[in-house]
Amino acid sequence: xxxxxxxxxxxxxxxxxxxxxxxxxxxxxxxxxxxxxxxxxxxxxxxxxxxxxxxxxxxxxxxxxxxxxxxxxxxxxxxxxxxxxxxxxxxxxxxxxxxxxxxxxxxxxxxxxxxxxxxxxxxxxxxxxxxxxxxxxxxxxxxxxxxxxxxxxxxxxxxxxxxxxxxxxxxxxxxxxxxxxxxxxxxxxxxxxxxxxxxxxxxxxxxxxxxxxxxxxxxxxxxxxxxxxxxxxxxxxxxxxxxxxxxxxxxxxxxxxxxxxxxxxxxxxxxxxxxxxxxxxxxxxxxxxxxxxxxxxxxxxxxxxxxxxxxxxxxxxxxxxxxxxxxxxxxxxxxxxxxxxxxxxxxxxxxxxxxxxxxxxxxxxxxxxxxxxxxxxxxxxxxxxxxxxxxxxxxxxxxxxxxxxxxxxxxxxxxxxxxxxxxxxxxxxxxxxxxxxxxxxxxxxxxxxxxxxxxxxxxxxxxxxxxxxxxxxxxxxxxxxxxxxxxxxxxxxxxxxxxxxxxxxxxxxxxxxxxxxxxxxxxxxxxxxxxxxxxxxxxxxxxxxxxxxxxxxxxxxxxxxxxxxxxxxxxxxxxxxxxxxxxxxxxxxxxxxxxxxxxxxxxxxxxxxxxxxxxxxxxxxxxxxxxxxxxxxxxxxxxxxxxxxxxxxxxxxxxxxxxxxxxxxxxxxxxxxxxxxxxxxxxxxxxxxxxxxxxxxxxxxxxxxxxxxxxxxxxxxxxxxxxxxxxxxxxxxxxxxxxxxxxxxxxxxxxxxxxxxxxxxxxxxxxxxxxxxxxxxxxxxxxxxxxxxxxxxxxxxxxxxxx
Amino acid sequence: xxxxxxxxxxxxxxxxxxxxxxxxxxxxxxxxxxxxxxxxxxxxxxxxxxxxxxxxxxxxxxxxxxxxxxxxxxxxxxxxxxxxxxxxxxxxxxxxxxxxxxxxxxxxxxxxxxxxxxxxxx
Numbered sequence: 003x004x005x006x007x008x009x010x011x012x013x014x015x016x017x018x019x020x021x022x023x024x025x026x027x028x029x030x031x032x033x034x035x036x037x038x039x040x041x042x043x044x045x046x047x048x049x050x051x052x053x054x055x056x057x058x059x060x061x062x063x064x065x066x067x068x069x070x071x072x073x074x075x076x077x078x079x080x081x082x083x084x085x086x087x088x089x090x091x092x093x094x095x096x097x098x099x100x101x102x103x104x105x106x107x108x109x110x111x112x113x114x115x116x117x118x119x120x121x122x123x124x125x126x127x128x129x130x131x132x133x134x135x136x137x138x139x140x141x142x143x144x145x146x147x148x149x150x151x152x153x154x155x156x157x158x159x160x161x162x163x164x165x166x167x168x169x170x171x172x173x174x175x176x177x178x179x180x181x182x183x184x185x186x187x188x189x190x191x192x193x194x195x196x197x198x199x200x201x202x203x204x205x206x207x208x209x210x211x212x213x214x215x216x217x218x219x220x221x222x223x224x225x226x227x228x229x230x231x232x233x234x235x236x237x238x239x240x241x242x243x244x245x246x247x248x249x250x251x252x253x254x255x256x257x258x259x260x261x262x263x264x265x266x267x268x269x270x271x272x273x274x275x276x277x278x279x280x281x282x283x284x285x286x287x288x289x290x291x292x293x294x295x296x297x298x299x300x301x302x303x304x305x306x307x308x309x310x311x312x313x314x315x316x317x318x319x320x321x322x323x324x325x326x327x328x329x330x331x332x333x334x335x336x337x338x339x340x341x342x343x344x345x346x347x348x349x350x351x352x353x354x355x356x357x358x359x360x361x362x363x364x365x366x367x368x369x370x371x372x373x374x375x376x377x378x379x380x381x382x383x384x385x386x387x388x389x390x391x392x393x394x395x396x397x398x399x400x401x402x403x404x405x406x407x408x409x410x411x412x413x414x415x416x417x418x419x420x421x422x423x424x425x426x427x428x429x430x431x432x433x434x435x436x437x438x439x440x441x442x443x444x445x446x447x448x449x450x451x452x453x454x455x456x457x458x459x460x461x462x463x464x465x466x467x468x469x470x471x472x473x474x475x476x477x478x479x480x481x482x483x484x485x486x487x488x489x490x491x492x493x494x495x496x497x498x499x500x501x502x503x504x505x506x507x508x509x510x511x512x513x514x515x516x517x518x519x520x521x522x523x524x525x526x527x528x529x530x531x532x533x534x535x536x537x538x539x540x541x542x543x544x545x546x547x548x549x550x551x552x553x554x555x556x557x558x559x560x561x562x563x564x565x566x567x568x569x570x571x572x573x574x575x576x577x578x579x580x581x582x583x584x585x586x587x588x589x590x591x592x593x594x595x596x597x598x599x600x601x602x603x604x605x606x607x608x609x610x611x612x613x614x615x616x617x618x619x620x621x622x623x624x625x626x627x628x629x630x631x632x633x634x635x636x637x638x639x640x641x642x643x644x645x646x647x648x649x650x651x652x653x654x655x656x657x658x659x660x661x662x663x664x665x666x667x668x669x670x671x672x673x674x675x676x677x678x679x680x681x682x683x684x685x686x687x688x689x690x691x692x693x694x695x696x697x698x699x700x701x702x703x704x705x706x707x708x709x710x711x712x713x714x715x716x717x718x719x720x721x722x723x724x725x726x727x728x729x730x731x732x733x734x735x736x737x738x739x740x741x742x743x744x745x746x747x748x749x750x751x752x753x754x755x756x757x758x759x760x761x762x763x764x765x766x767x768x769x770x771x772x773x774x775x776x777x778x779x780x781x782x783x784x785x786x787x788x789x790x791x792x793x794x795x796x797x798x799x800x801x802x803x804x805x
Numbered sequence: 806x807x808x809x810x811x812x813x814x815x816x817x818x819x820x821x822x823x824x825x826x827x828x829x830x831x832x833x834x835x836x837x838x839x840x841x842x843x844x845x846x847x848x849x850x851x852x853x854x855x856x857x858x859x860x861x862x863x864x865x866x867x868x869x870x871x872x873x874x875x876x877x878x879x880x881x882x883x884x885x886x887x888x889x890x891x892x893x894x895x896x897x898x899x900x901x902x903x904x905x906x907x908x909x910x911x912x913x914x915x916x917x918x919x920x921x922x923x924x925x926x927x
Contacts, residue, residue: 026917029852029917032852033852036850158918159908159918159919160918161912161916161917161918161919162917163915164915248912248913249913758818759818759820759835759838760834760837770877772841772878773878774878775838775841775842775845775874775875776845778838778842778845779842779846779849779878779879782846783846783849788843789839790838790842
């Protein structure tokens with residue numbers, strides 16, 4: 003949920019104690035002083051993710067822009083990488099602009115650390131995106147975990163080794179400590195006389211953390227010696243299979259296989275089936291998807307707890323998940339059993355069921371309490387990963403019918419959450435398949451939903467054709483909620499294209515039918531359009547009448563999204579008739595509703611309008627407050643048009659306050675921003691402002707301010723008027739370390755000035771040339787120099803020659 | 806005050822200390838000094854500390870000379886390997902850093918960071 007004081011990171015709490023790797027953590031933290039991208043490489047189970055999270059947690063205080071973890075294991079398609087990152091950062095698509103632009107807008111200007119976890123299956127997409135972001139955002143750092151490096155120029159590859167192994171001198175090596183810690187945490191007491199066996203086990207398991215955890219979880223029933231023997235057997239079996247895999251990988255597989263083989267049959271079956279979940283899941287969903295005649299629904303809880311005890315499943319509160327390595331193993335076993343398709347299908351059906359309930363409770367059922375609607379909406383929205391996986395399966399299985407059905411059901415929450423475009427992408431893929439088994443009315447509806455996605459990306463011409471085809475083909479049928487959506491899409495597209503009459507025709511028909519079926523959500527949305535049309539014709543009183551009727555319907559329905567939309571329109575109308583106080587009140591009512599929905603892009607738009615209205619009222623302090631908040635939200639969600647609106651409002655504000663320079667500066671920034679978005683502003687106000695500025699400031703000064711405003715970033719320009727302390731886009735210049743050289747270093751600096759080589763200096767001082775080289779490196783470190791010549795010059799300037 | 810080449814015009818810093826058998830290019834005293842210091846700074850940034858072991862696996866040549874010099878200058882322990890190397894040579898070695906143009910050697914070792922000769926000079 004939205005909170006203004008959002009934590010500066012989204013790192014999970016460590017599930018258990020982190021053992022060892024102290025120097026590694028320290029060195030990795032230090033690397034980020036210079037490195038832009040560090041990739042932790044290594045085989046599965048070697049502990050890349052835990053190390054990355056540990057390092058990230060240590061770095062939180064050094065990244066005021068935040069530390070953001072992006073988990074990629076659950077994604078199956080390369081084009082979802084940017085989307086997932088956008089989801090984590092809260093960036094929304096804005097019209098036709100590529101999502102990466104929004105990401106850059108969000109990441110620009112504040113020191114941010116991104117942690118991209120498990121990139122190996124999407125390495126090319128990650129490499130491309132990271133290279134682009136790093137090039138455009140100078141303060142961005144990226145920590146990657148992957149079995150394969152990204153292979154981009156900015157990357158430092160850091161190979162994660164196994165934990166240190168014990169030997170005669172160090173019996174308490176990291177690997178032993180980890181084993182003991184996990185065994186103890188599981189309530190197992192290891193007697194001192196088996197310590198040599200533990201050491202042998204650590205060596206046999208190559209010091210691999212995941213292998214050690216799996217083994218430790220079994221010491222309740224097996225002694226360390228027994229485990230060594232049994233894994234040894236597994237290992238021989240396995241090596242005969244794949245001799246080319248790296249030794250560490252073979253060790254891990256052998257251990258996973260061994261731990262798996264110890265499970266009871268039902269536990270095995272459940273573990274295999276859990277691999278159909280792309281990300282985390284809760285008990286109820288696992289029960290629904292994984293049960294059958296042999297594994298009953300009520301047994302799932304006990305079996306799942308057993309798997310958690312054996313470290314094969316990770317439990318985090320009420321959610322569960324599988325490590326990537328285990329999930330892959332489990333998926334292979336499910337495939338061997340010939341059950342992959344069956345459970346992928348089951349998963350798809352259950353996702354459909356949950357989404358259908360979400361649609362029903364969120365939108366279709368009339369008169370519900372708002373918290374209930376919100377709860378169902380959030381439950382459905384939380385199923386994004388599962389919905390994507392289910393759609394993937396539908397496409398692989400050639401089941402266009404189920405895929406389309408899921409899109410049509412899931413589209414409504416997605417559209418309200420602001421991403422109609424993704425549904426359109428999926429529907430595009432599905433419609434390209436054999437659709438002979440799909441109900442013709444579903445096909446028409448799918449086209450209509452694609453039109454919605456196209457409209458969101460400003461591709462109005464293509465949207466029009468599909469939207470009109472949809473509504474004309476479907477209107478003869480019986481009314482239901484989604485038919486209302488089809489009407490609304492056509493109304494919206496035609497309205498944006500300026501086809502008022504056609505738009506109005508569908509709108510009137512929609513209002514009549516929605517009213518007849520008491521579909522209050524759609525009725526309220528349609529009445530809002532009616533109000534907008536009346537306002538466009540300057541029929542203010544009529545517009546007001548419609549919005550008031552919309553408000554009644556929206557309140558009766560109770561979904562916060564529709565109430566927020568109505569509040570905004572009430573504000574717009576109040577502003578249009580000059581009742582600024584009332585406008586502020588209505589806009590203020592929309593704020594908590596959008597907060598509740600975590601709809602930050604919409605919240606930014608509401609606040610930018612509030613800022614403008616407060617400015618017109620002469621309440622400059624409130625205007626600044628609203629605009630500052632709107633700017634931050636707009637930047638965070640990557641909405642550059644909203645940023646432009648805020649800057650325009652600030653320009654007007656500055657002019658009112660007599661700050662002509664600030665007004666010109668911000669106006670220039672608006673112009674540049676709008677040009678870069680491809681929506682140039684009208685020149686009328688700017689020309690007027692510049693004429694005034696030239697008269698009062700002089701031609702030269704006015705032109706200089708205009709030029710300067712075009713060079714500033716939007717935040718810098720805004721900061722000029724907001725009079726906030728501007729957060730610098732770059733680090734403060736490093737504090738020059740006090741140039742305290744030791745006596746020996748001064749001596750060497752003076753010899754350098756005389757042009758002596760290391761060898762000659764060494765001879766002079768009776769030390770080795772290598773020691774000279776070290777002293778010179780130390781001098782460079784202290785003075786921040788990069789060449790001997792710089793030292794020589796510095797020595798001359800500081801008169802060290804006489805030393 | 807000082808031209809860019811001033812250092813090499815005095816005190817025999819343009820004396821050739823080695824000739825690379827691969828490229829045939831000479832290495833002057835001045836170049837050796839400058840590259841060694843640059844390499845020291847680079848290795849330190851990559852986490853090498855006094856007393857650490859550093860694997861060096863390079864063909865005989867000026868890169869090797871610079872690498873060994875830099876590691877010794879850091880107070881670290883240089884562990885040169887025969888070239889071309891056998892993969893087993895790196896197993897079980899506790900070095901955290903390796904200087905080599907063959908990063909794949911590090912796969913089954915405990916090496917964290919591989920520094921290429923190119924990077925060492927930069």
